[in-house]
Amino acid sequence: MEIQEISKRYSQLAESECCLSCGGAINYAEPKPGEVCVDLGSGRGTDVLRMAESVGKTGFVYGIDISDGMLAKARRTAEKLGVPNVSFIQSELEKLELPDGIADLIISNCTLNHAANKQAVWNEIFRIMKKGGRFVISDIYATIPIAEEYKNDPVAIAECWAGSVTRSEYMQHLADAGFIYIEIIEESAPYAKGKAEVASFTIAGTKDSCNCCN
Numbered sequence: 001m002e003i004q005e006i007s008k009r010y011s012q013l014a015e016s017e018c019c020l021s022c023g024g025a026i027n028y029a030e031p032k033p034g035e036v037c038v039d040l041g042s043g044r045g046t047d048v049l050r051m052a053e054s055v056g057k058t059g060f061v062y063g064i065d066i067s068d069g070m071l072a073k074a075r076r077t078a079e080k081l082g083v084p085n086v087s088f089i090q091s092e093l094e095k096l097e098l099p100d101g102i103a104d105l106i107i108s109n110c111t112l113n114h115a116a117n118k119q120a121v122w123n124e125i126f127r128i129m130k131k132g133g134r135f136v137i138s139d140i141y142a143t144i145p146i147a148e149e150y151k152n153d154p155v156a157i158a159e160c161w162a163g164s165v166t167r168s169e170y171m172q173h174l175a176d177a178g179f180i181y182i183e184i185i186e187e188s189a190p191y192a193k194g195k196a197e198v199a200s201f202t203i204a205g206t207k208d209s210c211n212c213c214n
């Protein structure tokens with residue numbers, strides 16, 4: 001039910017101009033020629049196409065999304081622009097249709113808060129990342145725990161607030177997935193969203209070495 005509601009809402013937004021992001025992950029990601037990159041919740045495909053240009057012909061970029069409308073829009077744009085080194089895959093974040101250790105770089109913007117099982121998503125991020133790979137992820141967290149009455153409300157989750165967890169829960173998911181080298185790149189002041197108070201942040205991390213925090 002929840003995933004269908006999310007997919008429906010985003011299919012309706014696919015052709016709109018409205019901004020769906022909550023941070024600047026792409027601006028810090030620095031994809032390099034030849035790298036394999038993944039965008040979780042790729043939406044209209046804008047960040048995927050930007051990364052495709054950076055990684056060039058020897059690299060490849062996967063966009064992952066659940067929404068038919070978003071995937072259709074992203075695929076149409078890639079075809080129109082003649083971008084060959086991208087693929088948009090329909091998949092839930094908790095069970096990525098990608099092999100182990102494929103990604104040099106994983107980005108995401110304002111998507112992970114929608115996932116029902118956030119620990120499973122972080123476990124998947126760890127699984128598909130290459131040794132020495134990295135992530136740069138923009139998302140929101142709740143500064144005050146989301147009230148029980150909204151936590152499982154699919155509409156409120158699809159509005160990008162009710163699915164958010166507290167900062168400490170968020171960090172615990174990363175740690176439990178195996179990420180120990182983590183850097184907070186940017187973090188907003190708390191602000192009201194729906195019936196909640198949230199903050200946005202962009203975090204970066206690596207799988208097995210501290211090359212993001214010196």
Ligand SMILES: C[S@@+](CC[C@H](N)C(=O)[O-])C[C@H]1O[C@@H](n2cnc3c(N)ncnc32)[C@H](O)[C@@H]1O
Binds near residue numbers: 040067092
């Ligand atoms: C707020 S939009 C952000 C889109 C894009 N990253 C951007 O910044 O413009 C969230 C996107 O994540 C997708 N999404 C939400 N929940 C998802 C899930 N559980 N699995 C896969 N995609 C999901 C939605 O379809 C939507 O395209």
